[in-house]
Amino acid sequence: EAQADGFHYYLRARHGETEFYPGQPTATMGLNGSYLGPTLQVRQHEQVHIHVQNDLSEATTLHWHGMDLPAEEDGGPYQIIQPGNAWTARYTVKNPAATCWYHSHMMHQTGRQVYHGLAGLLIVDDEHHRSLPLPRDYGVDDIPLILQDRLFDDQGQLSYPDRMDDHMVGMRGDVMVVNGVISPTFIATTGRVRLRLLNAANARAFTLAFSDGRHFDLIATDLSLIEKPLTLETLMLSPGERAEIVVDTLSTQPFTLVNLPVPSTYQAHFGLLSDLMRELDTQAFDVLTIIPPAAAVPAAPALPAQLNDIDWLPEQDASYHRLIAMQMGEGQGNGGKRGGGPGARRERGGWGGGKHRINGRMMDMNFIEASIVAGTTEIWEITNDSPMMHPFHIHKVHFQILDRNGEPPGEDERGYKDTVRVPPFGRVRVIARFSGESNPHIPFMFHCHILEHEDNGMMGQFVIV
Ligand code: C2O
Ligand code: CU
Ligand code: CU
Numbered sequence: 001e002a003q004a005d006g007f008h009y010y011l012r013a014r015h016g017e018t019e020f021y022p023g024q025p026t027a028t029m030g031l032n033g034s035y036l037g038p039t040l041q042v043r044q045h046e047q048v049h050i051h052v053q054n055d056l057s058e059a060t061t062l063h064w065h066g067m068d069l070p071a072e073e074d075g076g077p078y079q080i081i082q083p084g085n086a087w088t089a090r091y092t093v094k095n096p097a098a099t100c101w102y103h104s105h106m107m108h109q110t111g112r113q114v115y116h117g118l119a120g121l122l123i124v125d126d127e128h129h130r131s132l133p134l135p136r137d138y139g140v141d142d143i144p145l146i147l148q149d150r151l152f153d154d155q156g157q158l159s160y161p162d163r164m165d166d167h168m169v170g171m172r173g174d175v176m177v178v179n180g181v182i183s184p185t186f187i188a189t190t191g192r193v194r195l196r197l198l199n200a201a202n203a204r205a206f207t208l209a210f211s212d213g214r215h216f217d218l219i220a221t222d223l224s225l226i227e228k229p230l231t232l233e234t235l236m237l238s239p240g241e242r243a244e245i246v247v248d249t250l251s252t253q254p255f256t257l258v259n260l261p262v263p264s265t266y267q268a269h270f271g272l273l274s275d276l277m278r279e280l281d282t283q284a285f286d287v288l289t290i291i292p293p294a295a296a297v298p299a300a301p302a303l304p305a306q307l308n309d310i311d312w313l314p315e316q317d318a319s320y321h322r323l324i325a326m327q328m329g330e331g332q333g334n335g336g337k338r339g340g341g342p343g344a345r346r347e348r349g350g351w352g353g354g355k356h357r358i359n360g361r362m363m364d365m366n367f368i369e370a371s372i373v374a375g376t377t378e379i380w381e382i383t384n385d386s387p388m389m390h391p392f393h394i395h396k397v398h399f400q401i402l403d404r405n406g407e408p409p410g411e412d413e414r415g416y417k418d419t420v421r422v423p424p425f426g427r428v429r430v431i432a433r434f435s436g437e438s439n440p441h442i443p444f445m446f447h448c449h450i451l452e453h454e455d456n457g458m459m460g461q462f463v464i465v
Contacts, residue, residue: 007042007046007047007048007049008048008049008050008051009040009048009049009050009051010032010050010051010053011031011032011037011038011050011051011052011053011062011120012031012032012052012053012055013029013030013031013052013053013054013055013056013060013062013081013118014029014030014031014032014034014055014056015027015028015029015055015056015057016028016029016030016033016034016035016117017034018030018034018035018117018180020150020152020156020175020177020180020181020182021152021156021182024156025156026152026156026157026158027116027157027158028116028117028158029056029113029116029117029118030117030118031062031118031120034117035116035117035180036117036119036120036146036179036180037102037118037119037120038120039120039121039122039123039138039144040102040120040121040122040123041123041125041138042093042122042123042124042125043093043124043125043126044093044094044095044096044097044124044125044126044127045092045093046092046093047090047091047092047093048089048090048091048092048093049088049089049090050062050064050088050089050090051086051087051088052081052086052087052088052089053085053086054081054082054083054084054085054086054087055083055084056083057083058083058109059080059081059082059083059106059109060080060081060104060106060109060113060118061075061076061077061078061079061080061081061104061105061106062075062079062081062087062089062102062103062104062105062118063075063076063102063103063104063105063395064089064100064102064122065100065101065102065103065122065240065393065395065418066095066098066100066101066122066222066223066242066398066418067091067093067094067095067100067122067396068094068095068396068397068398068436069089069091069094069396069436070091070436070437070439071396071437071439071442071443071444071463071464072439072442073089073090073091074395074396074442074444074445075087075089075102075105076105076395076443076444076445077105077106077107077365077445078442078443080106093124095124095223095398096124096126096128096129096223096224096225097124097125097126097128097129097220097224097225098123098124098220098222098223098224098242098416099121099123099124099144099196099197099198099220099222099242099244100121100122100123100124100223100242101119101120101121101122101146101198101200101242102119102120102121102122103118103119103120103200104118104119105445107365107455108455109455110451110454110455111160111171111202111451111452111454111455112160114200114202114451115150115158115160115171115202115451116158116160117180119146119200120146121144121146121196121198123138123144123196128308129225132225132304132307133301133302133303133304134194134219134246134303134304134307135190135192135193135194135246135300136194140189140190141189141190141192141193141194142193142194142196143186143193143194143195143196144179144196144198145178145179145195145196145197145198145257145287145288146178146179146180146198146200147176147178147197147198147199147200147201147206147237147287148176148177148178148200148201148202149172149173149174149175149176149177149201149204149285150173150175150177151171151172151173151174151175152173152175159173165276166452167355167452167456168328168329168355169203169276169277169280169388170202170203170204170239170450170451170452170453171202171203171451171452172201172202172203172204172280173204174283176259176285176286176287178287178288183286183289184288184289185254185288185289185290185291186288186289186290186291187291188249188290188291188292188293189293189297190249190293190297190300191248191249191250191293191297191298191299191300192246192247192248192249192300193246193247193249193290194219194244194245194246195244195245195246195247195257196242196244197235197237197242197243197244197245198242199237199238199239199240199241199242200239201239202239202450202451202452203239203450203451203452203453204239204280205236205237205238205239205262205266205281205389205391205421206236206237206259206287207234207235207236207259207260207261207262207263208234208235208236208237208257208258208259208260208287209233209234209235209257209258209260210247210255210256210257210258211255211256211257211258211286212251212255213233214247214248214251214255215231215232215233216231216232216233216235216245216246216247216248217229217230217231217232217245217246217247217303218230218231218232218235218243218244218245218412219244219245219246219303219307220242220243220244220307220415221242221243221412221413221414221415221416221417222241222242222243222398222415222416222417222418222419223398223415223416223417223418224308224310224398224415224416225244225307225308225415226307226308226310226414226415227306227307227308227309227310227414227415228305228306228307229246229303229304229305229307230411230412232245232412234260235412236262236263236266236412236421238266238389238391238419238421238449239391239419239449239450239451240391240393240418240419240449241391241417241419241421243412246303247290249290249292249293250292250293250297251290251292252292253292254289254290254291254292255289255290255292256286256287256288256289256290257286257287257288257290258284258285258286258287259283259284259285259286259287260284261281261282261283261284262281262282262389265423266281266389266421266423266424267281267282267389267424268281268387268388268389268424269387269388269424269425277387277388308415310400310414310415310416312400313377313400313431313432313433315379315402315431317377317431317433318377318378318379318431319376319377319378320372320376320378320379321378321379321381322370322378322379322380322381323359323381323383324358324359324369324380324381324382324383324392324446324460325358325359325360325382325383325385326357326358326382326383326384326385326386326390326392326422326448326458327356327357327358327360327385327386327458328355328356328357328385328386328388328453328458329355329386355456355457356448356453356456356457356458357457357458358446358447358457358458358459358460359460361457361460362456362457362458363447363454363457363458363459363460363461365461367460367461368443368461368462368463369446369460369461369462370460370461370462370463371440371462371463371465372434372462372463372464372465373434373464373465374434374435374436374437374438374464374465375433375434375435376433376434377431377432377433377434378431378432378434379402379429379430379431380394380399380429380430380431380432381427381428381429382420382422382427382428382429382430383422383426383427384422384423384424384425384426384427385425386424386425387424387425388424389421389422389423389424389426390421390422390448390450390453390458391419391420391421391422391448391449391450392419392420392421392422392428392446392447392448392449393418393419393446393447393448393449394418394430394432394444394446395418395444395445395446396434396436396444396464397418397432397433397434398416398417398418398432399416399417399418399420399430399431399432400416400417400430400431400432401413401414401417401420401428401429401430402429402430402431403428403429404420404421404422404423404426404427404428404429405423405426405427405428406427417430419449434462434464436464437464438464438465439463439464439465440463440465441463442463443461443462443463444461444462444463444464445459445460445461446459446460446461446462447459447460
């Protein structure tokens with residue numbers, strides 16, 4: 001729990017040791033604790049001050065993923081905290097109720113720092129949410145699950161090797177770690193629980209289901225409650241995405257939340273690394289064992305039929321259609337060839353052998369891809385010119401998905417989002433209003449949320465002017 005003094009929160013980034021395996025200390029990084037950080041719980045309209053002290057021996061930043069805030073508070077690659085220094089993010093919470101998170105966003109080091117533990121949850125509550133009969137007793141029937149996969153070496157240390165393959169496909173491990181724990185068990189004391197799921201893996205997508213095939217209700221996407229509960233059997237979450245589900249815990253025996261193989265439309269198509277990627281994409285894991293309540297529990301009230309009202313942005317509201325091409329591998333794909341509309345970039349080549357690019361260019365802090373006038377609504381058409389799935393994330397804005405490969409998004413994506421899966425050689429259109437304070441000097445990021453891709457160039461910048 002955060003040490004809160006009014007609306008002040010204190011986070012201290014530090015090195016530590018974590019016993020993922022009993023008796024075997026693993027060198028990690030954490031915020032306040034040795035691995036991950038406390039869940040910050042904030043309310044809409046609150047003014048928060050989050051004090052971040054960097055007691056690491058290296059520079060870091062802390063980004064508030066999903067939060068709608070001014071550029072200088074975003075905690076991206078521009079708000080660097082040197083070792084021994086502190087930084088305070090001050091902002092008024094504009095977001096509605098949602099499960100957001102925070103993590104390191106240090107240029108070229110995000111993957112390694114998050115891998116070692118620099119991440120945590122940031123839960124937003126609001127009045128509308130509090131009026132709904134939803135489970136919301138944190139730690140009792142409202143349970144956060146930070147999902148990560150990790151690779152341990154013979155000494156029980158986290159491997160974050162420099163292998164080319166890991167940079168290409170992203171760093172994946174063969175051990176499932178949930179809230180920093182291997183093989184966790186949850187003992188339910190209520191007839192149903194709400195699970196706040198965060199995919200905080202560096203590169204792995206999870207496809208979640210229950211071992212006994214039981215259904216569950218989706219109630220929220222990345223940034224909002226959805227309109228009505230949606231009954232599902234499986235749910236896919238790519239890195240950076242969140243979802244909230246409600247599941248019935250009544251059962252005669254323990255049951256398990258499991259990770260299934262990635263659906264085939266999201267698996268690698270072909271190419272040099274496809275065998276490795278297919279092997280990784282089809283690994284199955286147990287995520288969480290749930291022990292049903294021991295004693296008879298009172299029946300939970302039905303979920304509300306209506307959870308939220310969403311204003312769907314009509315396409316005609318968009319005054320700009322922006323093309324964003326995600327590219328990897330030598331000479332494959334070129335954003336320039338799809339140029340169109342004023343401002344679209346048309347240059348070809350010239351990126352010097354970089355592997356991960358957006359619109360032909362590796363992340364360059366001196367290049368601003370888009371200057372967007374505050375209040376403008378834009379459609380971003382994101383193409384994936386590569387044989388693997390990339391989760392595309394935009395800072396600050398909450399977008400709605402218009403379509404994917406020309407088809408409407410899944411029912412499970414009909415809420416506000418900040419991260420969207422772009423399938424191999426696929427194309428996704430999203431719509432968003434870019435509101436907020438103008439700041440031509442400090443950019444926001446957009447990037448692939450496979451952290452090794454982000455660190456290696458698949459990131460770009462926009463400013464609100
Ligand atoms: Cu999770 Cu640039 O962020
Ligand atoms: Cu973000
Ligand atoms: Cu990627």
